[in-house]
Amino acid sequence: xxxxxxxxxxxxxxxxxxxxxxxxxxxxxxxxxxxxxxxxxxxxxxxxxxxxxxxxxxxxxxxxxxxxxxxxxxxxxxxxxxxxxxxxxxxxxxxxxxxxxxxxxxxxxxxxxxxxxxxxxxxxxxxxxxxxxxxxxxxxxxxxxxxxxxxxxxxxxxxxxxxxxxxxxxxxxxxxxxxxxxxxxxxxxxxxxxxxxxxxxxxxxxxxxxxxxxxxxxxxxxxx
Amino acid sequence: xxxxxxxxxxxxxxxxxxxxxxxxxxxxxxxxxxxxxxxxxxxxxxxxxxxxxxxxxxxxxxxxxxxxxxxxxxxxxxxxxxxxxxxxxxxxxxxxxxxxxxxxxxxxxxxxxxxxxxxxxxxxxxxxxxxxxxxxxxxxxxxxxxxxxxxxxxxxxxxxxxxxxxxxxxxxxxxxxxxxxxxxxxxxxxxxxxxxxxxxxxxxxxxxxxxxxxxxxxxxxxxx
Numbered sequence: 001x002x003x004x005x006x007x008x009x010x011x012x013x014x015x016x017x018x019x020x021x022x023x024x025x026x027x028x029x030x031x032x033x034x035x036x037x038x039x040x041x042x043x044x045x046x047x048x049x050x051x052x053x054x055x056x057x058x059x060x061x062x063x064x065x066x067x068x069x070x071x072x073x074x075x076x077x078x079x080x081x082x083x084x085x086x087x088x089x090x091x092x093x094x095x096x097x098x099x100x101x102x103x104x105x106x107x108x109x110x111x112x113x114x115x116x117x118x119x120x121x122x123x124x125x126x127x128x129x130x131x132x133x134x135x136x137x138x139x140x141x142x143x144x145x146x147x148x149x150x151x152x153x154x155x156x157x158x159x160x161x162x163x164x165x166x167x168x169x170x171x172x173x174x175x176x177x178x179x180x181x182x183x184x185x186x187x188x189x190x191x192x193x194x195x196x197x198x199x200x201x202x203x204x205x206x207x208x209x210x211x212x213x214x215x216x217x218x219x220x221x222x223x224x
Numbered sequence: 225x226x227x228x229x230x231x232x233x234x235x236x237x238x239x240x241x242x243x244x245x246x247x248x249x250x251x252x253x254x255x256x257x258x259x260x261x262x263x264x265x266x267x268x269x270x271x272x273x274x275x276x277x278x279x280x281x282x283x284x285x286x287x288x289x290x291x292x293x294x295x296x297x298x299x300x301x302x303x304x305x306x307x308x309x310x311x312x313x314x315x316x317x318x319x320x321x322x323x324x325x326x327x328x329x330x331x332x333x334x335x336x337x338x339x340x341x342x343x344x345x346x347x348x349x350x351x352x353x354x355x356x357x358x359x360x361x362x363x364x365x366x367x368x369x370x371x372x373x374x375x376x377x378x379x380x381x382x383x384x385x386x387x388x389x390x391x392x393x394x395x396x397x398x399x400x401x402x403x404x405x406x407x408x409x410x411x412x413x414x415x416x417x418x419x420x421x422x423x424x425x426x427x428x429x430x431x432x433x434x435x436x437x438x439x440x441x442x443x444x445x446x447x448x
Contacts, residue, residue, distance in 0.1 A: 097329075107320070
């Protein structure tokens with residue numbers, strides 16, 4: 001029997017690639033979207049389609065109302081900045097403790113379904129200044145996970161897999177294309193229109209567009 | 225101005241004592257209940273009253289539907305065992321990754337409101353075999369928190385306070401009584417009736433009853 005894994009899936013380019021990677025490594029994948037009150041529900045419908053297309057055995061959405069927390073343009077009523085200058089500061093689209101919360105929920109689900117492997121498509125190269133995309137953070141979370149759970153107490157081990165952490169956007173796109181990801185389904189934009197067409201201007205749109213250019217792969221994204 | 229703190233408040237005896245402790249230490253407290261789909265909503269109404277009585281400046285409930293996760297008697301449709309033999313095994317009432325999830329949400333809220341101190345009423349003495357109540361777990365989570373957030377990146381520090389971690393139930397009750405906690409409001413029982421009266425038989429009821437006896441303080445709990 002294949003080992004089970006939980007794969008965090010947002011509906012974006014990176015997490016879809018992480019799911020294809022996990023599947024290709026031989027894991028039986030349960031895809032998980034943590035819906036933290038995003039304004040764009042279209043991300044979730046895309047994630048479900050991607051999970052099916054990439055052969056996940058199950059797809060779960062767990063809702064956590066992070067709008068109660070506020071403090072980010074992605075969950076509160078703060079406009080998403082356009083054409084922000086790329087610098088070293090932490091951007092306003094940073095959601096407080098997002099990856100910690102998402103990994104915690106993935107950990108709970110893993111323990112409940114008997115999985116010991118969690119995949120997350122974080123990336124330290126094009127990480128736009130998010131502190132919770134760095135290898136040090138992932139390592140600390142993995143250690144916490146093994147102290148937090150039955151699995152850890154009973155002598156076994158959780159592994160947090162970050163197959164994209166050292167890849168450029170172009171390398172991620174090349175990898176996913178090889179593994180059969182249909183990137184026309186993925187949605188990276190922070191501010192798509194109602195049909196799910198990307199704005200082409202926000203940070204992630206810019207990084208994504210450059211990625212396809214650098215990979216020499218035609219960009220299937222539908223822009224407004 | 226006082227420093228802000230986030231205090232995890234379940235409505236039980238331990239977390240109410242932790243809130244009174246944080247307040248007494250001089251923190252301006254935001255109480256937080258993470259509603260992980262418990263079957264007993266009465267816990268939440270009690271938590272709100274306790275937060276008000278103990279002078280929290282704000283009270284927040286953040287809902288996360290952990291019934292989607294399952295795997296525990298507290299969130300899935302598994303009957304809560306009565307009169308379980310106390311032994312070293314992890315009980316069925318263990319919720320997968322519960323404290324990791326609750327601390328992650330508290331971390332997000334802390335970052336959003338500008339708090340750097342989180343209080344949680346975990347206890348390693350009467351911890352009923354939960355792995356995520358141990359000092360090693362708390363230490364690992366604190367390290368993770370400081371790698372996960374703006375505060376950590378910008379050189380400051382989060383602290384996870386566990387004022388009850390080495391206290392017996394009797395010592396907790398003595399401490400809270402000194403700090404003015406009205407324990408008749410707190411609800412520890414895993415299986416109260418609709419009026420919020422405790423069953424008197426589950427693990428936490430037994431520990432709580434013994435605690436009052438050992439503290440030599442009259443037990444104000446209403447039992448069925």
